[in-house]
Amino acid sequence: MQNAQRLQNKHAIKATQLGINPRMISKNALAVVEKLNRNGYEAYIVGGCLRDLLLNKNPKDFDVATNARPEQIQAIFQRQCRLVGRRFRLAHIMFGRDIIEVATFRANHTNIANENASKQSDEGMLLRDNVYGTLEQDAERRDFTVNALYYSPKDNLIFDYFNGIEDLKSGKLRLIGDPVTRYQEDPVRMLRAIRFMAKLDMFLDKPSEKPIHELAYLLKNIPPARLFDESLKLLQCGFGVKTYKLLREYHLFEQLFPALMPYFTEREDSFAERMIMIALASTDERIADKLRINPAFLFAAFFWYPLREKVEILKNEGGLNNHDAYALASNEILDLFCAALAAPRRHTSVIRDIWFLQLQLLKRHGNAPEKTMGHPKFRAAFDLIAMRAEIEGGETIELSAWWHEYQLSNGEQRNMLVKEQDKNHPKPKKKFYRSRKRKPKNKPMVNNHL
Numbered sequence: 001m002q003n004a005q006r007l008q009n010k011h012a013i014k015a016t017q018l019g020i021n022p023r024m025i026s027k028n029a030l031a032v033v034e035k036l037n038r039n040g041y042e043a044y045i046v047g048g049c050l051r052d053l054l055l056n057k058n059p060k061d062f063d064v065a066t067n068a069r070p071e072q073i074q075a076i077f078q079r080q081c082r083l084v085g086r087r088f089r090l091a092h093i094m095f096g097r098d099i100i101e102v103a104t105f106r107a108n109h110t111n112i113a114n115e116n117a118s119k120q121s122d123e124g125m126l127l128r129d130n131v132y133g134t135l136e137q138d139a140e141r142r143d144f145t146v147n148a149l150y151y152s153p154k155d156n157l158i159f160d161y162f163n164g165i166e167d168l169k170s171g172k173l174r175l176i177g178d179p180v181t182r183y184q185e186d187p188v189r190m191l192r193a194i195r196f197m198a199k200l201d202m203f204l205d206k207p208s209e210k211p212i213h214e215l216a217y218l219l220k221n222i223p224p225a226r227l228f229d230e231s232l233k234l235l236q237c238g239f240g241v242k243t244y245k246l247l248r249e250y251h252l253f254e255q256l257f258p259a260l261m262p263y264f265t266e267r268e269d270s271f272a273e274r275m276i277m278i279a280l281a282s283t284d285e286r287i288a289d290k291l292r293i294n295p296a297f298l299f300a301a302f303f304w305y306p307l308r309e310k311v312e313i314l315k316n317e318g319g320l321n322n323h324d325a326y327a328l329a330s331n332e333i334l335d336l337f338c339a340a341l342a343a344p345r346r347h348t349s350v351i352r353d354i355w356f357l358q359l360q361l362l363k364r365h366g367n368a369p370e371k372t373m374g375h376p377k378f379r380a381a382f383d384l385i386a387m388r389a390e391i392e393g394g395e396t397i398e399l400s401a402w403w404h405e406y407q408l409s410n411g412e413q414r415n416m417l418v419k420e421q422d423k424n425h426p427k428p429k430k431k432f433y434r435s436r437k438r439k440p441k442n443k444p445m446v447n448n449h450l
Contacts, residue, residue: 197246240289272306301387
């Protein structure tokens with residue numbers, strides 16, 4: 001009866017009218033929907049994958065929404081299923097490396113007494129969100145209209161409850177419901193708005209845009225580990241430069257990177273700001289060329305000039321040598337970075353390597369260049385010094401050019417480069433101090449009479 005009503009639903013549109021057919025959907029996602037349907041549950045392909053298909057883009061993931069509870073989903077798929085999340089309970093259905101995320105329909109939190117299912121902070125943020133409902137209620141709980149689309153492969157229908165398709169056509173990004181309430185429920189929605197604006201080339205409608213400046217501070221309530229993941233989605237989406245400019249415009253960048261703000265200027269032309277733009281442009285190019293990217297490199301570049309300034313302070317005021325100053329400054333800068341964005345150790349250790357290799361790149365005598373180039377993170381370190389040369393000029397350009405030539409040379413040519421370096425820039429001689437002959441101490445007189 002319910003399915004029959006859905007077919008007559010005024011929000012239902014024939015998928016073929018929009019150019020959508022099952023062949024465009026992941027086979028694994030279709031298999032999940034079909035199996036849930038066979039077991040008597042409603043199930044739909046949902047969200048961003050439909051939005052991307054309608055924009056002629058290749059979806060990264062295919063998600064499913066259903067009226068089956070997480071435990072019921074697990075009973076159907078058994079070992080193939082893994083339940084994840086506490087704040088927002090989800091089922092992951094695994095097909096080898098491909099994971100289909102399945103969410104149960106959500107409902108509003110109004111008049112819900114069960115604290116185990118629903119919990120909010122004093123500022124309105126959802127701490128637990130496992131209140132289940134119907135398809136219509138779930139659509140109302142989605143963040144943006146363009147993400148509140150549901151596809152039924154069985155009926156070949158798309159359900160659009162909030163005119164998301166019209167918004168897609170006009171390039172409008174619009175929150176469902178009261179924007180202030182929705183941002184308070186989950187402040188990360190402000191970051192998602194920026195990401196979709198950059199990625200989809202859309203504009204944010206005025207009611208959704210207005211509260212962001214006032215509510216940006218709410219991002220401080222988000223766990224740093226989650227903010228780190230969100231920062232990767234923002235800056236490694238292939239539109240990093242555009243995203244960065246939007247984050248600055250809406251005053252959200254300082255919520256993610258407060259430790260960088262002392263190094264910014266009104267003219268936005270400081271070394272730190274120029275490095276951020278160059279690093280993001282390089283990342284965008286690598287993504288466009290389908291090359292591998294490493295978030296550790298991006299953040300090593302972001303914080304290079306704050307590190308350098310800290311090193312100089314420690315050397316001048318603390319009397320530390322270069323190596324010790326780098327070690328201490330690295331600890332302090334990474335602590336500040338991780339206080340806002342909790343980067344995993346596997347990334348922070350690579351950041352340290354890239355920074356310390358900047359010291360090693362200065363050593364071009366003897367077999368030091370060969371050892372430096374053998375380091376696993378040499379290429380990332382070289383890329384950083386090439387970016388530094390673009391900003392700093394002078395000796396850094398010569399250093400970058402020398403290492404570029406060294407990499408492209410054979411063994412004999414490399415020896416010549418090192419010899420030429422020794423000739424033009426001789427290694428400073430160590431100072432040797434002649435040990436003074438110490439005068440023998442006067443031995444105490446022995447009293448033979450004792």
